[in-house]
Amino acid sequence: MYTSSSYLTISSFLNEEQLEQIAQAQTTAIYEDGKHTARDGAREVKNNQQMNTGCTAYSTIQQVLLTAMNHNGVFRNAVLPKNIYPFLISKYTQQMGYGWHVDSPLMGNMMRTDVAMTIFLNDPEDYEGGELELQSSTGNVLYKLKKGDAVCYPCTQLHQVREVVDGERHVAVTWIQSLVKVAEQRKLLFDIQQVIDKLFMQDRQNLEAKFLQQSHSNLLRMWCE
Ligand SMILES: O=C(O)CCC(=O)C(=O)O
Numbered sequence: 001m002y003t004s005s006s007y008l009t010i011s012s013f014l015n016e017e018q019l020e021q022i023a024q025a026q027t028t029a030i031y032e033d034g035k036h037t038a039r040d041g042a043r044e045v046k047n048n049q050q051m052n053t054g055c056t057a058y059s060t061i062q063q064v065l066l067t068a069m070n071h072n073g074v075f076r077n078a079v080l081p082k083n084i085y086p087f088l089i090s091k092y093t094q095q096m097g098y099g100w101h102v103d104s105p106l107m108g109n110m111m112r113t114d115v116a117m118t119i120f121l122n123d124p125e126d127y128e129g130g131e132l133e134l135q136s137s138t139g140n141v142l143y144k145l146k147k148g149d150a151v152c153y154p155c156t157q158l159h160q161v162r163e164v165v166d167g168e169r170h171v172a173v174t175w176i177q178s179l180v181k182v183a184e185q186r187k188l189l190f191d192i193q194q195v196i197d198k199l200f201m202q203d204r205q206n207l208e209a210k211f212l213q214q215s216h217s218n219l220l221r222m223w224c225e
């Protein structure tokens with residue numbers, strides 16, 4: 001599930017019903033210049049539109065997205081969310097993009113940003129260009145996922161949204177403060193959790209799984225803040 005070092009993709013993060021609710025809401029949405037929510041060097045390279053957070057559509061979409069997050073075990077186990085920043089609902093039309101930047105380390109009420117997340121709200125066939133490009137030690141990686149899919153990546157990484165050449169790109173983005181600050185530690189915990197889940201699926205009383213769960217619990221206690 002981790003495609004590169006610690007980038008997590010979640011397919012069908014949103015189901016058909018949730019996507020439909022979002023699409024309905026989007027028809028009445030009000031958008032404004034995305035530069036309002038960027039700071040320092042990011043402001044100059046940010047060229048997109050964002051949904052006005054005061055409109056009814058925004059509240060509806062926010063609710064749908066939070067519900068999806070709460071129900072997603074992979075997201076919870078991999079990201080270990082402590083605080084979630086309100087979603088930005090963005091739209092990139094022709095020639096829009098967001099050049100190389102790093103996200104603010106602190107947002108809102110001094111919330112530390114550990115994990116960034118992009119949820120794709122329309123199909124990759126709907127637009128040309130518009131890939132989310134992430135810096136990685138083994139070469140840059142591009143994400144242009146299916147409608148309803150999501151990608152999570154550590155906020156330590158430089159990234160950009162390549163220019164949309166044709167069509168429209170719709171995404172929801174947010175930032176999460178994790179219970180575990182260090183990405184490598186989160187990845188270890190997630191890997192162990194997946195093995196535990198598999199073993200318990202075969203046998204609810206598997207003793208090795210219980211020992212592994214003990215180690216997982218104690219590591220989480222050691223690393224969480
Ligand atoms: O649209 C995306 O996939 C990411 C946008 C982004 O980097 C940001 O809003 O900071």
Ligand SMILES: [Fe+2]
Nearest residue numbers: 101102103159
């Ligand atoms: Fe960003």
